[in-house]
Amino acid sequence: MSTDLPPAQGTPTLEDVARVAGVSRATVSRVINGIRNVAPEIQETVQQAIATTGYVPNRAARSLVTRRTGSVALVVSGAGGDAGGEPFESQVFADPFFGRVAGGAVAFLRPRGIHPVLMFAETAHARDQVIGYLRQGSADGALLVSTHGEDPLPRLIVEAGLPAVLWARPARPTPISYVDLSHRAGAELAADRLVARGCRRVATISGPFDVRASQDRLSGFQDAMARYGHPYIPGVEGNFTHDSGEAGMHRLLAEHPDIDGVFAANDLMAQGALLALRERGRVVPDDVAVIGFDDSSAATASRPQLTTVRQPVEDMAGEMARLLLAHIEDSDFQVTSVIFPPSLVVRQSA
Amino acid sequence: MSTDLPPAQGTPTLEDVARVAGVSRATVSRVINGIRNVAPEIQETVQQAIATTGYVPNRAARSLVTRRTGSVALVVSGAGGDAGGEPFESQVFADPFFGRVAGGAVAFLRPRGIHPVLMFAETAHARDQVIGYLRQGSADGALLVSTHGEDPLPRLIVEAGLPAVLWARPARPTPISYVDLSHRAGAELAADRLVARGCRRVATISGPFDVRASQDRLSGFQDAMARYGHPYIPGVEGNFTHDSGEAGMHRLLAEHPDIDGVFAANDLMAQGALLALRERGRVVPDDVAVIGFDDSSAATASRPQLTTVRQPVEDMAGEMARLLLAHIEDSDFQVTSVIFPPSLVVRQSA
DNA sequence: GCACGGACGGAGAGCGCTCTCCACCTCGTG
DNA sequence: CACGAGGTGGAGAGCGCTCTCCGTCCGTGC
Incomplete structure (x- = not known):
């Protein structure tokens, strides 16, 4: 029986719904969370009461008892001290890569009602803030993308x-799950393609040697x-960077004028190389x-347009989210x- | 006096800190929130107790009573129905613009201990989810970036x-605060520059006419x-898009071969135009x-490199955050x- | 016909925090 | 010397929810 009492002011609570539906708070809670059997007709009554009251469960109250927030932190992390310089946030987002990671994570999390909280951790202070945030239960876990191998945050x-x-294997061994790309396999794909095209004198423009991924791409190619x-x-x-690719290509051409194939460790450098090649009158491909x-x-x-090695960034980010949820649900979940x-995405440049 | 009792298991609570410090819960709370006078020596004792217990306030418990979460939603919103197509998340982040917005907002919010929750609202369902999220008190307010003027979310x-x-004025009048750019003034800057360079036969590659900003840029230029x-x-x-800029430039050259200046409504189209010009053997600038x-x-x-009109995106996003916080603190804050x-950022193309 | 078990709903105890009282103590003042 | 004001700390009532008990009721089997 629905005893139509005057609606309470402010946002309705479980109590209000229970009163309207003529049942107890516990029953409404059961209906909402779909736990245990509640007689169908009572479920119906409760659903109706929820609709008429416009009830929405209060997140804070729920987390207080469940110890779950239903959100995860998406942390972009550097390795710096408390130095100055250009704002970290803008540097990070200059690279669309982070957008793809975010998109991939959201694609997995959203259907599960989970939303990522964006955080940056480039200074010691910011790192403490992230840890504090997590410790105070503002998020159930973290997806971590480090821009630098020596990042202390992991x-x-x-x-x-x-x-x-983590995104990518940490530089120093750490008992933490991560998702990574086989950089060596990517470099092999590039080598296969160049050889298949008949290139005989190929060269590389590698990334910085202190970055693990750079090493792997280079050695895999070699x-x-x-x-x-x-x-x-x-x-x-x-x-x-674009400029380093351009400069590198010029150097390469100066020393080895007969080069007929180039593998650059990222697209930006490849783009720079394209420019240098055009300047020198070389036709690509x-x-x-x-x-x-x-x-x-x-x-x-x-x-x-560049022929290039594609990382399935969105899929990888989705996998990160999947692993994180597994870790959150089951604290015994094995680090993996x-x-x-x-x-290989074949376009025009090779 | 600190009566050293055995430390409770699990994460320490206010109660634990109070016990260690030998005061009441209320006093610890006062020290943490810096409210009312607490005798300096007691403050000291409490701080010490916090340090030794490693206490971190529980966010959920706090929001439950304060009705504040200390987080805001950063919503990227489209105008679609529940249609299929490419995942919205990836489309959104293909454009580094959103990254700049996020960066600008974070730069303002972070020092205030507030973190943005990333959300997307491209379908009716997703919009309901966003509204629900806000209504259940998961975030105190929203920063809204619409990709389409007819977005119903505002x-x-x-x-x-x-x-x-909002980012940008809504297409239909809505009592909601927003931050926008003077697109007309930007177009004027471009006109000034082209005229100053001595261009006499200029043309435009505009954006879609159904986008307000496109109209303003075009009419401002005209x-x-x-x-x-x-x-x-x-x-x-x-x-x-890049391609539409390239195609547009070809059309323009076909009809008006003597063009000596072009204003494109965004960089991507300008980049496309550059390509078309090179193909036709025109030297820029x-x-x-x-x-x-x-x-x-x-x-x-x-x-x-392109001479281009710069939007202070980060500053604008920061201002959005500032306004939002004002609205949250004071519900009577006037819509503004x-x-x-x-x-104008002068580079090489003009 | 009666006991027993299973299905179902209610009562109530918290989760950890804030904040309003209220009690106390110490001054300053008439 | 008494009294009030003002500064300080404590007690306790919730905030809205979940979840464990527990009681009730019905169906079943001997």
């Missing part, structure tokens, strides 16, 4: 016993070329074939890693 | 009486040129000067709008 998180999943009978691959070191890495927006903005295979 | 938010601030004695400005309509809009990463990736002036 260790701090492990020490605090907080659930978290090893694959060695298997094809090319033991020596000229190379220059770039720093993942006829004179020199170029392959990038990442399949970023630079790949399609370049002319010719998932390595994704890259694919 | 209205829904107003109806629900939730604090929110009006400014009219003041300079150029009553007729040829133009084509693009859709803000000597034969044809090109000006873009947005100062996006495309502006610096192009060769020559803040219009930012653009600036």
Whole structure:
């Protein structure tokens, strides 16, 4: 029986719904959470009461007792001290990569009613803030993307016993789950393509040597070329920027004018290389074939468009989210890693 | 006196701190929140107890009583129904613009201990989810970036009486605060520059006519040129993509081969125009000067680099955050709008 | 016909915090 | 010297929800 009492002022609570439906708070709670059997007709009555009152459960009250917030932190983390310089937030987002990560994570989390809280951790202070945030139960766990291998945050998180999943293997061994790409396999894909095109004198523009992924891309490429009978691959070191790619290509051409293929460790550098090649009058891909890495927006903005190694970033981010939820649900969930295979996106440059 | 009792298991609570410090819960709360006078020596004792217990206030418990969460939603919103198509999340982040907005908002919010929750609202269902999220008190308000003028979300938010601030003026009048750019002033800057360079036969590649900002950029440019004695400005309509800029430029050149200046409504289209011009053998900026809009990463990736109108996106996003906090603190805060002036970033293309 | 078990709804105890009283103590003042 | 004002700390009532008990009721089997 619905005893129509005057509606309470303010936002309705469970109590109000219970009164309208003529049942107890507990029953309404059961209906909402779908736990245990509640007689169908009572369920119906309760649903109706919820509709008429416009009831929405209060998140804070619920988390207080369940010890779950239904949100996770998405942390972009650097390795700096408390130095100045350009605002970290703007640097981070200059790279659409983070957007893809966010998009991939959201695609997985959203259907589950979970939303990511955006955080940055580039200074010691900011790191403490992140840890504090997690410790005070504002989020159930963290998805962590480090821009630098020496990032201390993973260790701090492990020490605090907080659930978290990393993007990419941490530089120093840490008992924490992560998702990564097989950079070596990606480099092999590039080597296969260049060789298949008939390139005989290929060179590389690598990323910084102190970045793990750079090393893997370089050595993977060298090893694959060695298997094809090319033991020596000229190379220059770039720093993942457009300009370093352009400069690197000029250097390469100066020392090895007969180059007919280039593997750049990311698209930005490949784009720079394209520019240098044009300046030197080389036609891509006829004179020199170029392959990038990442399949970023630079790949399609370049002319010719870049053939490039694609990381399934969105899928990888989704997997991070999946692992994080597993860790949150089950604190005994084993620390694990998932390595994704890259694919080659063939466009015009090779 | 600190009566050293055995530490409770699990995370310490106010109660635990109080026991260790030998005071009441209320006093600890006062010290933490800095309210009313507490004798300095007791403050000291309490601080020490907090340190030794490693106490962190529980967010849920606090919000339950304060009715504040200390977080805001950052909503990227479309106008679609429940149609399929490419995942909205990936589309959104293909554009680094959203990253800049997020960065600007975070720069303002973070020092205040507030973190944004990332949400998307491209379908009716997703919109309900956002409203529900806000209504259940998961966030204190929303920063809203609509990708489409007809977005129904602003209205829904107003109806629900939730604090929110929009990016850009809503298409239909809505009593809600917003931050916008003076697109007309930006177009004038471009006109001034082209005229100052001596261009006499300028044309435009505009954005879609059904987007308010496109209209303003176009009419602002036309009006400014009219003041300079150029009553007729040829133009084509693009859709803000690289390809539409390229195609548009080809059309423009076909119909008006003597063009010596182009104003494109965004950088991506300007970049496309650059490509078309090169194909037709026109030298930029000597034969044809090109000006873009947005100062996006495309502006610096192009060769020559683009002269472009810059929106102070980060500042604008920061202002959104400021307004939102004002609305949250004071529900009587007047609905307002803040219009930012653009600036011209001169590079090589004009 | 009666006991027993299972299905179902209600009562009530918290979750950890804030904040309003209220009691107390110490001054200052008439 | 008494009294009031003002500064300080404590007690306790919730905030809205979940979840464990527990009681009730009905159906079933011997």
